[in-house]
Amino acid sequence: MTFVSYAQNFEDVMLWRALKHVEGGFYVDVGAQDPAIDSVSLAFYEHGWRGVHIEPSLVYADKLRRSRPDEIVIQAAIAAAPSTRVFFEIPDTGLSTADREIAERHRAQGFTVIETVVPYLTLTQALEPFAGRDIHWLKIDVEGFEGEVIQGWDATAIRPWVLVVESMAPNTPEETHLAWESQVIQRGYDFVYFDGLNRYYISADHRELAASFDRPPNYFDFFVINQVVANDAEIGRLRGCVDEVTENLAQARSDLSARDREIERLNAHIAWQQREWEVAQEGASEQTRADIAARDGEIERLKAHITWQKGVWDETQEAEFEQTRADLAARDGAIERLKAHIAWQQRAWEAAQEGEFEQARADLAARDGAIERLKAHIAWQQSAWEAAQELTRADLAARDGEIERLHTHIAWQQTAREKNRLDTESSQTQAMVAAMYASTSWRVSAPLRAIAIGTRRLKFHLSRTNSQPQTPAPAPTPAQAPAETPESLPGYSAPLIPDAGGSVDLTEYTRQVYRHLLDARATAECQQRMTLRPVEDR
Numbered sequence: 316m317t318f319v320s321y322a323q324n325f326e327d328v329m330l331w332r333a334l335k336h337v338e339g340g341f342y343v344d345v346g347a348q349d350p351a352i353d354s355v356s357l358a359f360y361e362h363g364w365r366g367v368h369i370e371p372s373l374v375y376a377d378k379l380r381r382s383r384p385d386e387i388v389i390q391a392a393i394a395a396a397p398s399t400r401v402f403f404e405i406p407d408t409g410l411s412t413a414d415r416e417i418a419e420r421h422r423a424q425g426f427t428v429i430e431t432v433v434p435y436l437t438l439t440q441a442l443e444p445f446a447g448r449d450i451h452w453l454k455i456d457v458e459g460f461e462g463e464v465i466q467g468w469d470a471t472a473i474r475p476w477v478l479v480v481e482s483m484a485p486n487t488p489e490e491t492h493l494a495w496e497s498q499v500i501q502r503g504y505d506f507v508y509f510d511g512l513n514r515y516y517i518s519a520d521h522r523e524l525a526a527s528f529d530r531p532p533n534y535f536d537f538f539v540i541n542q543v544v545a546n547d548a549e550i551g552r553l554r555g556c557v558d559e560v561t562e563n564l565a566q567a568r569s570d571l572s573a574r575d576r577e578i579e580r581l582n583a584h585i586a587w588q589q590r591e592w593e594v595a596q597e598g599a600s601e602q603t604r605a606d607i608a609a610r611d612g613e614i615e616r617l618k619a620h621i622t623w624q625k626g627v628w629d630e631t632q633e634a635e636f637e638q639t640r641a642d643l644a645a646r647d648g649a650i651e652r653l654k655a656h657i658a659w660q661q662r663a664w665e666a667a668q669e670g671e672f673e674q675a676r677a678d679l680a681a682r683d684g685a686i687e688r689l690k691a692h693i694a695w696q697q698s699a700w701e702a703a704q705e706l707t708r709a710d711l712a713a714r715d716g717e718i719e720r721l722h723t724h725i726a727w728q729q730t731a732r733e734k735n736r737l738d739t740e741s742s743q744t745q746a747m748v749a750a751m752y753a754s755t756s757w758r759v760s761a762p763l764r765a766i767a768i769g770t771r772r773l774k775f776h777l778s779r780t781n782s783q784p785q786t787p788a789p790a791p792t793p794a795q796a797p798a799e800t801p802e803s804l805p806g807y808s809a810p811l812i813p814d815a816g817g818s819v820d821l822t823e824y825t826r827q828v829y830r831h832l833l834d835a836r837a838t839a840e841c842q843q844r845m846t847l848r849p850v851e852d853r
Contacts, residue, residue, distance in 0.1 A: 316362065317537075317539055318331055318362075318536075318538045319361070319539050319540075320538045320540055320541060321352075321353065321541045322353060322355045323512075325531075325532040326510070326513060327356075327357075329515065329532065330477060330479070331358065331359070331536075331538075333524045334452065334476070340364045340449075340451040340452075341445075341449060342356055342367075342451060342454075343367045343450055343453040343454070344367070344368050345369045345438070345453070345457060345464060346369070346370065346454075346456040346457045347368035347369065347379060348375050348456075349375060349378060349409075350379045353409065360386075365385065365386055366386060367441075367442070368386060368388045370388065370389075371392040371402045371404075371411070371433045372411055391436050392433050392434070392436075393436060393441060393457065393460075393464045393467065394464070395466035395467045396437065396467065397435060397437060398434075399432060399434050400433075401415070403415065403417075403418030403428050403429075404429045404431055405418075405421055405427065408426065409458075410458060410485055410486070412459055412460060412485065413435075413463070417458060417484075421486075437468070438464055438465075438467045438468040439467060439473060442472075445473070447472070450473065450474070451475065451476050452475055452476065452477040453475035453477075454513075461495055470502035470503060470504075474503075474520065475518065476517070476520075476521045477515065477516070477518075477524065478499065478504055478515070478516040478517075478518075479513050479514075479515055480499070480516070481513050482513060482514045483512055499516055503518060503520075504516040504518055505517050505522065505525065507528040510531065530679070543657065546653050546656075549653065553649065553650055556642075557646060567636075578621065578625060581621060585614060585617070592611070
């Protein structure tokens with residue numbers, strides 16, 4: 316697809332040379348004005364790019380919305396701080412400005428200045444929805460208000476790859492960049508090109524693009540000027556008009572021939588009627604002669620009318636032919652003037668190119684020196700960066716060791732705290748158990764606990780014994796059955812009472828519980844016998 320340049324100073328050609336490798340790029344045009352005339356963005360739009368237009372003029376903002384319905388149009392002015400104030404609009408020009416002094420200068424030169432109140436935003440506010448997104452180029456053309464726009468720009472959030480700023484005072488050859496260029500440099504941008512109207516800057520993140528700005532627009536950029544395309548279109552349209560007029564002239568001649576043939580046919584018919592009339596007149600009566608005379612009169616009237624019509628037609632055709640010839644002559648003159656204008660533009664372009672080539676050679680020599688200085692500075696920065704990296708690695712290793720030591724110390728502290736907690740809880744539990752075992756209630760209730768346990772076990776044993784058939788043993792005689800007392804049982808000993816820190820053999824403990832049961836039974840029988848004895852025997 317041919318690249319057609321619409322910008323007034325070939326800004327789009329320079330940007331396309333650097334960014335044509337980007338598919339579907341994104342741009343921001345501050346002070347966009349007309350969507351087609353002198354537009355920097357239109358060529359990119361035709362190649363599939365989309366972007367944001369910031370334009371305070373209502374007229375131009377509406378034109379942008381109608382021509383670019385799929386793009387974002389912000390109708391506001393850009394300044395260092397948000398506010399609402401006057402904007403000076405100069406209709407049908409690219410000179411509208413937010414600077415009152417510049418507006419008054421234009422008014423003194425005869426321009427119409429219309430004051431309107433519009434919102435003012437900072438560039439950061441206007442582009443906040445696009446923070447962090449790749450902005451491939453940003454153009455600032457605000458007629459002397461560039462410094463204010465740059466002051467309100469946060470370059471950490473909005474970082475276009477290429478920045479284009481108009482650097483000439485409106486309608487003068489006076490340069491203005493000294494007032495604001497330092498702010499651009501401080502934001503991490505390098506100056507790379509001046510085209511006589513604008514200054515171009517490259518982000519430090521994309522210094523590889525600088526090589527595309529080492530020469531002005533030239534033959535090898537393979538672009539076409541929009542005016543040439545428009546002139547070719549106009550020549551094509553005029554040729555179409557000429558073809559149409561030629562076709563109409565041929566059709567008119569064909570119609571004239573057809574009418575000539577119709578007139579000849581009518582003349583032949585009239586001649587035939589005349590002959591018929593003469594034949595009929597010879598034998599006609601007076602009335603017939605009168606009728607014939609009337610018809611002769613009608614025929615003469617028709618002839619006169621036909622003759623009149625032919626004259627009118629001839630005059631009309633002649634007038635049309637003359638008008639057509641005049642139109643063709645006028646269009647031929649317009650075509651010749653366009654050809655002469657194009658030839659003049661070509662000569663002017665070649666002359667300008669010749670002068671620019673000399674300037675470009677000098678600029679290239681100066682830029683080569685600047686490039687060498689930049690390379691040396693970059694090498695120095697690289698060595699400084701590597702040294703800083705080494706220091707950073709050593710520092711990181713030391714910090715990793717310190718972090719590991721702290722982790723170990725923290726783990727030891729946690730273990731110590733947990734051990735202390737467990738020791739404290741164990742001591743408290745042992746103290747509670749010792750207190751319980753040392754209490755009088757525990758020692759007094761020991762036989763009762765033993766009786767309860769023994770009773771449950773005895774019941775279990777008796778239930779098992781009763782469930783099995785046994786041979787009854789002969790009843791012992793009184794002499795064979797000595798009195799059964801706890802002391803008479805072999806291996807009798809006092810019940811075991813667990814101490815605070817000791818343990819109990821369950822088998823031995825069960826045996827002693829059983830002995831206590833027997834002792835309890837003997838004690839009960841003894842008390843019963845004492846209860847049945849007379850009072851005087853006690």
